[in-house]
Amino acid sequence: MTATVVQLDLPPDWSCWLELQQTADGAYAGKAELREGAAQRCVLVIAQQPSREAALERLKFRAEYFIQEWAMRQRRGAVPPR
Secondary structure, three states: OOEEEOOOOOOOOEEEEEEEEEOOOOOEEEEEEEEEOOEEEEEEEEEEEOOHHHHHHHHHHHHHHHHHHHHHHHHOOOOOOO
16 A cells, blocks of 8 residues: 545645555455644544445544544544644
8 A cells, every 4th residue: 555645625734645455355444643743643544345435434534533533532622733
């Protein structure tokens, strides 16, 4: 697998690297790393999806959810600031 930057319309200073692999039966699976600036914040595992587009949609949903939760926890002081 080769990691590539994925454009997901993330908030400023956030980025996402994705490693996606097609399985023998044609499904797609992999992992993605979310970064805020230089700091790694999360690694997401993308379970087998029927197509590359489905895998990207799943990644987008999970990344947006994580970032929303991260921002909410920061506002409450539950996670340290950068």
